[in-house]
Amino acid sequence: MKGLLHKTLLFYSIFTTIVLLSSYPFVYWAMDNLYKEDVDEAIFQRKDEFIAYNLPNLKIEDIQQWNRFNRDIKILPDTVASKEFNHIIEQNNYDTLVSEWEPYRILYTKIKIQHQKAVLMIQLNLVESEDLIATLGRFYLGILFVLLAVILMFAKFTSKYLWKSFYDTLQKIEQFNLEKHDAPTFQQSNIKEFEQLNKSLKKLISTNIQVYQSQKEFIENAAHELQTPLAVFQGKIDTLLQLSDVTHEQFEILSSMNDTVSKLNRMNKNLLLLSKINTPQYNETIHFNLAELIKKPLDFFSEQAIAKNIKIKLEIDDTVMVKANFVLTEILVSNLFLNAIRHNVNKGSIHISLSNHTLVFTNTGIPEALNNDKLFTRFSKSNPSSQGNGLGLSIIKAIADLNQWTVSYSFQNKLHTFSIAF
Amino acid sequence: MKILLIEDEKEISNSIKSYLKTNDIICEVTHKVQEALEKIANYEYDCILLDLMLPDGNGFEVLKTLKSLNKSDGIIIISAIESLDTRLEGFNLGADDFLTKPFHLSELLVRIHSLVRRKNFNGNNIIKFNEIQIDFFAKTVSVNDVKIDFTKKEIDLLLYLIGNHKKVLSKSALAEHLSGDMADMLDNHNFVYAHIKNLKKKLNEAGCQDYVKSVYGLGYKWEA
Numbered sequence: 164m165k166g167l168l169h170k171t172l173l174f175y176s177i178f179t180t181i182v183l184l185s186s187y188p189f190v191y192w193a194m195d196n197l198y199k200e201d202v203d204e205a206i207f208q209r210k211d212e213f214i215a216y217n218l219p220n221l222k223i224e225d226i227q228q229w230n231r232f233n234r235d236i237k238i239l240p241d242t243v244a245s246k247e248f249n250h251i252i253e254q255n256n257y258d259t260l261v262s263e264w265e266p267y268r269i270l271y272t273k274i275k276i277q278h279q280k281a282v283l284m285i286q287l288n289l290v291e292s293e294d295l296i297a298t299l300g301r302f303y304l305g306i307l308f309v310l311l312a313v314i315l316m317f318a319k320f321t322s323k324y325l326w327k328s329f330y331d332t333l334q335k336i337e338q339f340n341l342e343k344h345d346a347p348t349f350q351q352s353n354i355k356e357f358e359q360l361n362k363s364l365k366k367l368i369s370t371n372i373q374v375y376q377s378q379k380e381f382i383e384n385a386a387h388e389l390q391t392p393l394a395v396f397q398g399k400i401d402t403l404l405q406l407s408d409v410t411h412e413q414f415e416i417l418s419s420m421n422d423t424v425s426k427l428n429r430m431n432k433n434l435l436l437l438s439k440i441n442t443p444q445y446n447e448t449i450h451f452n453l454a455e456l457i458k459k460p461l462d463f464f465s466e467q468a469i470a471k472n473i474k475i476k477l478e479i480d481d482t483v484m485v486k487a488n489f490v491l492t493e494i495l496v497s498n499l500f501l502n503a504i505r506h507n508v509n510k511g512s513i514h515i516s517l518s519n520h521t522l523v524f525t526n527t528g529i530p531e532a533l534n535n536d537k538l539f540t541r542f543s544k545s546n547p548s549s550q551g552n553g554l555g556l557s558i559i560k561a562i563a564d565l566n567q568w569t570v571s572y573s574f575q576n577k578l579h580t581f582s583i584a585f
Numbered sequence: 586m587k588i589l590l591i592e593d594e595k596e597i598s599n600s601i602k603s604y605l606k607t608n609d610i611i612c613e614v615t616h617k618v619q620e621a622l623e624k625i626a627n628y629e630y631d632c633i634l635l636d637l638m639l640p641d642g643n644g645f646e647v648l649k650t651l652k653s654l655n656k657s658d659g660i661i662i663i664s665a666i667e668s669l670d671t672r673l674e675g676f677n678l679g680a681d682d683f684l685t686k687p688f689h690l691s692e693l694l695v696r697i698h699s700l701v702r703r704k705n706f707n708g709n710n711i712i713k714f715n716e717i718q719i720d721f722f723a724k725t726v727s728v729n730d731v732k733i734d735f736t737k738k739e740i741d742l743l744l745y746l747i748g749n750h751k752k753v754l755s756k757s758a759l760a761e762h763l764s765g766d767m768a769d770m771l772d773n774h775n776f777v778y779a780h781i782k783n784l785k786k787k788l789n790e791a792g793c794q795d796y797v798k799s800v801y802g803l804g805y806k807w808e809a
Contacts, residue, residue, distance in 0.1 A: 390665030391594055394687035398600030401690040404753045404804065405604065411801045418803045421757045428687055435667065444668055463764060470775035490669070 168326070172318045179310050183303060191299055198290070199268065203251050206270045206285045209236060213283065214274070221276050235287060241273075241280040248273055248282075256286075266291060328352035332361055339368065341375050342441040342564075382438040386431045393431065397424050433554040436494065437541070440561045445488045454481045454517055456489075457496055464500045473507050478516040485585055487566045495562040498555045499524045499581060505555075506579070523582040532574035539570070559583075587611045588632040588697065591621045591647065592663065593639050597686075601634070604690040608750070610697070618642035622650055630658055631701050634693075635680070637664040637671070648678035659700040663688070689758035695748040714747050715809060716793055728791035738763065739784055746784075746797065746807040755804045781805060 165173075213236060221229070226238045248271050255264040266289040274283045322330075328350045335347035346368050349361040400421050403409070409417070439445065457479060468475050485492070503513045503526040511527035537543040539560040542553040559581075563570045568585040586609065592598040593616040602612040613630075615621050618641050625633070625647070633651075637644035644662065651658060661682040662675045672683050681700050684693060702710060702721050712719040716729045719740065726735045726743065735743070745762055746754070756774040763780060785797050798806045 387665060390667075390686045391597070394665070395594060395596040395600070397687040398597055398604075398690055401755075401758070402600050402603060404755060405607070409753075414801045414803050418755055418757070421755045424687065425757050425761065432667070439668070444670065466776045466779070470779070 168318050168322045171321075172314065175314045175318070176311055179314065180307060183307055183310070187299070187303060191296060194299065195292070195295065198295075199253075202268045202287050202289060206251060206268060206287055209285050210270060210272055210283065213285070218274060218276070223277055223279055226276065226281070235285060237284045237286075238274070238276070239271075239282040239284055241282055247271070253289075265289070325354065328354065328357045329360070332357070332364065336364065341371060346372060379438045382434055386434040386438070389427075389431050393424060393428055397421075397428075400424065430554065433558060437554065437558060437561060440491065440558075440565055445491050445565070448486050448488050450484055450486050451489055451492075452481075453483045453485045453492070453522070454479045456492060457515065457517060457522075460493075460497055460500065464504060467504050468507075468513065471504065471507060472510045473504060473513060474511075475513045475515065478514070480518050483517055483519060487585075491562045491565065495559055495583075496522075498559050499583075502555050502559075502581070521582055521584050523580060525578050525580045527577065528579045530577050533572065533579065535572055538572055586631045586697075586701065587613070587629075588634060589621065589624055589628075589630045590614045590634045591618075591639065591644065592616060592634065592636040594636075600690060601693065604752075605694065605697075608694060608752075610694075616640065618644070618646050621647050625651065625656065625658070626654070631704075632659045632661065632697050634697075635660055635662050637662060637666055637675075645674065645678055648675070648680060652679050657704070659704045661693075661696055661700060663693070689755075689761060691745070691749045691752060691754050691758050692762055694752075695745050695762070698748045699744070712744070712747065714750075714796075717743075717747075717788075719744065719747075728788065728793045731791060733787060733791045735787065738780070739787070742780055742784055746805070750807050753800050753804050753806050759805065 221238075230237050251268050251270045254267050254269050256267050257263075258265045267286045268289060269284060269286040272283045272285075274281050329352075331350045335349060339345075339347050346365070349365065352358050352361065400417055404414070404417055458477075461475075461477075465475055499522075503524050506528045507513065507526050508528060513527075514523075514525040516523045516525075534543075539556050541557045560570055563583055566585065568583050571582050571584070573580045573582075588605070588610060590598055590601055590612050592601070592614065595616075598614045598616070602614060605612050613624065613628075615624060616639065618639050621635075624630075633647075635644045635647055644664070648660065651660070660680045661684055662680045663684045663686060664671065665686045667685045675683055681703070682696050684696060702712075710721040712721060718727045718730070719725070721744075724737060724740055726733050726740055742759075742763065745759070756777045759777045759781075760774050763777065781797060785795065788797075789795065794809075796807050796809060798808050800806055
């Protein structure tokens with residue numbers, strides 16, 4: 164992709180060259196005509212001069228003498244069965260001096276010298292057309308060169324002055340991040356279109372921020388408002404369980420209701436978390452040892468893994484430090500653990516490696532690759548029957564994004580790999 | 586034991602009240618800050634359960650007043666708000682514990698027990714249940730005066746079970762209690778079974794009676 168100015172410059176150059184080159188034949192033709200007209204005029208003038216000043220005094224005996232000293236004005240005998248009279252013709256004559264053919268403009272006129280008929284021939288040498296073409300060509304090259312230089316300077320000038328505010332705007336939009344909701348302030352421009360662009364962008368951005376903000380608030384409020392009814396629900400189930408005559412069947416129903424409430428609760432908490440990740444609540448960052456953070460919940464997750472006969476293998480560099488929000492990083496690691504356990508198979512394995520700039524979780528699971536496009540979107544579940552709520556990976560992604568870390572997924576040798584590069 | 590419950594959601598306060606009643610805990614309920622302040626000024630409570638969002642004000646006002654009155658009642662905040670800031674502010678203002686809604690009533694009961702024990706530390710810090718004795722602060726367990734080697738988690742589980750004496754405990758309540766901070770993450774109850782099995786085995790080997798009853802294989806109950 165080429166830049167705007169580069170393209171303009173290219174177009175201008177091509178256009179200029181084409182116009183200049185296509186004008187070349189016309190200019191040549193015009194120059195040629197003008198030149199010939201001028202020469203013809205000179206010939207007629209010489210004729211008039213000859214008739215006015217030379218002819219009256221010329222005698223027949225002088226003719227030979229005249230012809231000896233005049234190369235371009237000659238008096239020929241009447242016998243010359245010439246082509247046309249009183250009409251200038253063009254003819255190539257052989258020039259013995261330079262041994263080449265030279266173009267001439269020639270006029271034949273009938274005159275009378277002492278009542279004897281004769282023919283007057285006036286000829287003028289023309290510049291050779293090749294010479295004219297070459298000269299004109301050099302001239303054209305000069306013009307082209309100057310024009311291109313001017314265009315280049317013009318382009319530099321426009322980019323520096325005219326397009327300045329445009330590039331400024333472009334750079335600011337590029338850096339704009341909706342989640343950080345810091346609306347950019349654009350440079351004032353005295354060009355109508357750019358000012359219009361800036362205004363429209365400003366409006367678009369502020370609407371976007373507003374919509375984004377209200378959507379976030381909505382999620383937060385909705386999740387929050389749900390907590391209380393959930394608490395009521397939970398309390399009622401706990402109370403019901405205490406009744407003395409609960410049958411096995413009823414207990415089963417209550418148990419599954421219990422699980423559903425905790426699932427709802429988890430989902431709610433995750434939604435709340437997602438809506439809060441970019442808020443000042445999690446702004447504070449500290450330097451900490453990532454290896455320790457990974458090992459901390461290991462007991463708990465090992466216990467979970469044992470229930471599924473999953474083996475966890477660690478390959479951790481104990482010295483790795485990161486600078487991030489501690490609470491969020493804990494959540495990120497827990498989610499990676501949980502993901503690797505939840506989507507694993509019985510007697511599977513989990514391999515965790517931590518090196519200087521990457522944390523990699525590799526685990527066994529379903530024998531096919533997951534859909535990379537949808538993987539990190541909310542509520543996209545690869546396995547509909549799984550216990551997950553489809554928010555775990557979105558949370559991982561959101562936390563990674565916040566720290567400008569990259570999350571990637573790959574599937575190789577029947578192993579699912581999630582890596583975080585920081 | 587007498588506690589004060591400041592909670593505006595009637596359904597929640599009813600559930601809490603009825604759950605605690607069978608464990609000999611008298612629960613006084615109010616849903617207004619003003620009324621709560623009057624009660625606190627006039628009566629002594631072992632523990633106060635405090636919701637933060639109340640119709641006539643913020644629960645933090647109650648905390649502030651308590652602090653200014655130099656009262657050292659144990660306070661557990663029960664709130665739907667779950668931000669770190671709210672938690673920290675609560676603790677700064679003198680709250681002893683923070684329980685986010687929704688929670689299991691069994692969890693609340695254990696927290697109340699634990700808080701009351703911490704508050705009366707000069708008094709009774711030994712929990713006795715027939716032949717079992719638990720030293721709350723030393724974190725030791727003995728059966729028939731013989732010390733048994735219990736992990737912290739096992740003691741915690743034992744306290745939870747004994748604290749909810751005669752209550753039916755669902756596996757999910759136990760799982761959430763055992764997983765603590767990781768409560769969000771749980772999706773299998775097998776590890777609850779493993780923990781209970783371990784606990785039963787240790788108690789059994791020490792010559793303790795089997796008090797842990799399974800309820801239809803879906804829950805547990807501590808009963809003599």
